[in-house]
Amino acid sequence: MHVDSTLSSLPIAEDADRPVEIRIDGLQKTYKTERGSVEALSDINLEIRRREFVSLIGRSGCGKTTLLRIMAGLVAPTAGQVEVGGKSLWHNGTVDSSVIKRLGVVFQDANLFPWYSIEENIALPLKLRGVKKRERLERARELAGLVGLEKFLRSYPRELSGGMRQRAAIARALSDNPELLLMDEPFGALDALTREKMNLEIQRIALATEATVVFVTHDIEEAVFLGDRVVHLTPRPGRIKDIADVPLSRPRAMEVQTGQEFNTVVAELRASLNQEDDQ
Amino acid sequence: MNRRKLIKVLPWITTPGLLVVLFVVWELSVKALNVSPLVLPPPSKVFENLGDLLGKASTWQNVQVTVIEIAIGFSVGVAAGVVVGVLLGKLPLLEASVRPLIIALEVIPKVALIPLFVIWFGFGMTTKVIIAALLAFFPVMLNVLLGVRSVERGHRDVMQSINASRWQTFTHLEVKSMMPHVFAGMETAIVLAVIGTIVGEYLGGNEGLGYMVVRTLNELNAPALFAVILMLASVGLAMYFIVTSFKRVAIPWHESVYGRKAEG
Numbered sequence: 001m002h003v004d005s006t007l008s009s010l011p012i013a014e015d016a017d018r019p020v021e022i023r024i025d026g027l028q029k030t031y032k033t034e035r036g037s038v039e040a041l042s043d044i045n046l047e048i049r050r051r052e053f054v055s056l057i058g059r060s061g062c063g064k065t066t067l068l069r070i071m072a073g074l075v076a077p078t079a080g081q082v083e084v085g086g087k088s089l090w091h092n093g094t095v096d097s098s099v100i101k102r103l104g105v106v107f108q109d110a111n112l113f114p115w116y117s118i119e120e121n122i123a124l125p126l127k128l129r130g131v132k133k134r135e136r137l138e139r140a141r142e143l144a145g146l147v148g149l150e151k152f153l154r155s156y157p158r159e160l161s162g163g164m165r166q167r168a169a170i171a172r173a174l175s176d177n178p179e180l181l182l183m184d185e186p187f188g189a190l191d192a193l194t195r196e197k198m199n200l201e202i203q204r205i206a207l208a209t210e211a212t213v214v215f216v217t218h219d220i221e222e223a224v225f226l227g228d229r230v231v232h233l234t235p236r237p238g239r240i241k242d243i244a245d246v247p248l249s250r251p252r253a254m255e256v257q258t259g260q261e262f263n264t265v266v267a268e269l270r271a272s273l274n275q276e277d278d279q
Numbered sequence: 280m281n282r283r284k285l286i287k288v289l290p291w292i293t294t295p296g297l298l299v300v301l302f303v304v305w306e307l308s309v310k311a312l313n314v315s316p317l318v319l320p321p322p323s324k325v326f327e328n329l330g331d332l333l334g335k336a337s338t339w340q341n342v343q344v345t346v347i348e349i350a351i352g353f354s355v356g357v358a359a360g361v362v363v364g365v366l367l368g369k370l371p372l373l374e375a376s377v378r379p380l381i382i383a384l385e386v387i388p389k390v391a392l393i394p395l396f397v398i399w400f401g402f403g404m405t406t407k408v409i410i411a412a413l414l415a416f417f418p419v420m421l422n423v424l425l426g427v428r429s430v431e432r433g434h435r436d437v438m439q440s441i442n443a444s445r446w447q448t449f450t451h452l453e454v455k456s457m458m459p460h461v462f463a464g465m466e467t468a469i470v471l472a473v474i475g476t477i478v479g480e481y482l483g484g485n486e487g488l489g490y491m492v493v494r495t496l497n498e499l500n501a502p503a504l505f506a507v508i509l510m511l512a513s514v515g516l517a518m519y520f521i522v523t524s525f526k527r528v529a530i531p532w533h534e535s536v537y538g539r540k541a542e543g
Contacts, residue, residue, distance in 0.1 A: 072440055097442050105440040111433040115455045115532045124451070125441040156532055176441070 021180060021212045022048040022071070027080035029066055029238075039237035040066045044080070046231065046240065050179075053206055053213045053250065055227030057220065057269070059276065063238025064216045068184050071214065072105045084180060104173030104211070106183040110165035112157040112172075119144065119153040122171045129176065136175075143171040146205060163194035170202070174209055181211040185218065196254065199225055203251040220273070224265045225252060232269060234276055244269055283538075320502040329506035338491070342510065345476060345487040348404055349518060352411020353472040357465055360416045364423025365457075374424070385421075389413050390478050397483040407479035407487070414471035419464035426460025427453060459533045462526040469522045473515045488514065 027044040030037045041063045048054050056064045069075040071082050073095035082089040089099045112121045119140040120127075126136035144150045147167040157165055166186055173181060186202075187195040199222060206213050217223050223230045230244040247261050256262045302322040308314075309321040316324060332338045367374040393410055400406040430453055438448045480489025488511050495503040527536050 074436055074439055100440070100442045103440065105436075107433055107436060109433050111431070111437045113434065113437075113452070113455065115458075115530070128441060128443050128447050128451070158532070158534075158537070172437075172441075 018049040018051060020047050021050040021052070021085060022046070022214070023081075023083040024067075024071070025081045025083070027067070027070065027082065028078050029063070029070060029075070030078045041070075041077075042237035042239045044238070044240060046243075048212060048214065050212055051210055053203075053215065053226055053228050055223035055230045056214060056216045056233060057218065057223040057230055057273075058233035058238070059235055059273070060218065062233040062235040064218075064233050065184055066238065067233070068182055068214065068216050072103060072182050073100045074105075101176065102179045104176070104178035104181045106166070106169050106173045106181070106186045108185045108188050110157070110162075110169040112165055112168055114157050116156075117153065118149060118155050118157070118160070118168050121157065121168055122175055124172060125176045139175060140171070143174055144168075146174070146208060147171045147201070161194075163190050163198060166190065166198065167201070170205065174205070174211070177209075178211060181206065181209075181213045183213065183215045185216050187222070188217070195222075200251075200254070202226065207251060220266055220269050221257065224262060224269065225257060230265070230269060232272055242272060317499060317501050320505060324502040325505040325509065328500075328502040329509060332503065332506050332510070338510075341487050341491050342514065344404065345480065345489065346514060346518075348407040348476045348479075348487065349411055349469075349472050349514070351404075352408040352476060353415045353469055353518075355408065356412035356415025356472060357419050357461075357468060359412065360419025360464060360468070361423050361461060363416075364420040365427055367420075368424045368427025381420075385417050389475065393479055393482050396479075402484040406483060407476045410475040410479045411472040414475040415468035418467035418471065419461065422460040422464030423457060426457040429460070430456045458530045459535060462522075462530060462535075465522050465526075466519070469518050470515070473511075473518060477511060 024044050024046040027041055028039070029041040030039050044067060046054075056067065058064045066075060070077050071089070073089060076093040076095075077090060084099050084102055087096065087099050089096055112118075113124070116124065119137055122143055123131075123136040123140040126139060127133075131139075141150065141153060144153055147170055149164060149167050149171065152160060152164065152168075157168070160168065166189075170186070183202075187198045190198065202213075202215075203226065205211075213226075215223070215226055217226075224244075224246055227246055228250070230246065232241045232244070233239065234241040244265050246265050248256055248259075305319075306321045306323060309316075309319055367377070389410065392413075393406070396406045396409055400409060434452055434456070435448070438452050443451070476487070477489040477492070480487040481493055484490055488507060491507045492504065492511070495501075495507055530536055
């Protein structure tokens with residue numbers, strides 16, 4: 001089954017004209033354990049266009065996090081390549097740091113450093129790159145405004161709620177103007193209401209920064225609500241089962257979730273995910 | 280006043296209160312039971328002696344000697360502990376090869392070595408400084424060794440994803456996450472440094488508060504002995520207080536400083 005065929009064409013006509021931002025080519029990842037090797041990812045091929053928002057969805061253990069970590073330069077692939085803006089990320093198991101510079105990563109945990117204030121946390125990537133203090137704090141203020149934390153610049157992570165910490169983590173990921181934002185279940189640890197709000201926020205942020213986004217989640221509604229496309233991974237070995245187009249323009253309001261287009265895609269994906277159980 | 284504030288303020292009220300109660304009960308029971316002042320002098324006598332001692336320049340000389348020995352020994356022990364702890368923590372192969380030796384060194388009762396140090400380094404300050412340093416070294420080293428390795432996985436991921444160099448990861452992440460462990464080690468180390476110094480002074484030399492303990496004991500001057508013990512306790516407390524105050528300034532972000540647990 002291929003969800004593509006059952007849906008109307010691409011939501012935004014110019015999409016097809018945008019240059020390819022990420023090309024994943026024949027990606028494979030095998031983990032060696034004491035009881036033999038486990039194939040976590042097998043022959044992953046995917047192209048993502050500039051400013052596209054792609055959701056990666058699948059059950060736990062399907063390799064979606066591994067795929068994202070390979071794209072983020074944190075885990076080396078066994079075979080295959082990730083190209084960002086035409087440049088290869090991996091060279092024989094080591095990352096090309098000039099490519100890493102173009103990425104921003106947000107994890108499930110905010111992972112803020114408790115010894116730095118919010119503004120220092122946001123500006124940390126710039127500090128490490130040697131940007132002058134005044135300049136980087138200026139940028140931190142600007143980003144805090146973007147994620148709605150302008151009143152908490154001087155606060156410490158422990159003083160913030162989970163949702164606010166994750167906002168700060170997003171701001172940190174954006175501080176060095178990444179072309180590509182990689183998010184690994186960033187709202188998975190948040191309560192439902194905060195999560196809903198963050199889903200609206202991340203759309204606005206992605207559009208404002210013109211970033212390409214790859215968003216890992218295990219929540220079907222979240223994946224469809226956010227993504228231009230939803231990539232469905234199946235486990236053992238992790239591979240792309242199908243890719244669903246979401247025929248709705250961004251940004252989307254909460255109301256689209258009651259609409260027919262949205263629910264059709266959700267239903268198709270759910271059916272596709274449930275099919276895994278029968279195998 | 281809410282509960283949290285009360286918990287913070289309470290010790291400052293109860294501690295002096297409890298001390299007063301202790302001294303009153305002590306005084307009254309010594310009087311009532313007619314205990315010999317050679318065995319247990321009444322606190323009034325002890326404070327009288329304390330006043331006398333504090334009036335003498337030689338006492339202050341001895342306090343100074345002891346404080347200097349503790350301070351130098353502690354500093355050397357902590358510095359060595361941090362350096363060795365970081366090295367062993369970062370180099371697992373080195374750690375594996377010297378671990379048995381370290382454990383062996385650790386279980387040796389260090390005070391048993393004092394006579395040796397007296398033979399090697401004489402009756403002066405050097406011997407006491409070395410003992411204090413040796414005792415302070417182990418808790419710091421072991422804590423730092425653990426600390427270097429207990430950097431959060433997620434924090435490492437962040438450093439890697441923002442292209443941090445090894446040195447930047449060390450200074451911005453590893454050193455910072457190690458600090459609570461350094462201070463945990465230091466809190467144990469300062470207590471041990473005080474003990475090491477005093478025991479060193481018991482066994483050799485003719486200056487310091489430990490020496491005063493021995494001298495008053497030889498004179499069978501129990502009130503003075505108690506007075507010296509009170510001075511020792513004060514020095515130890517002051518040292519501990521300095522370390523914990525330093526911690527408050529150095530790692531205000533750590534939960535051991537700002538409170539047990541973040542609310543909400």
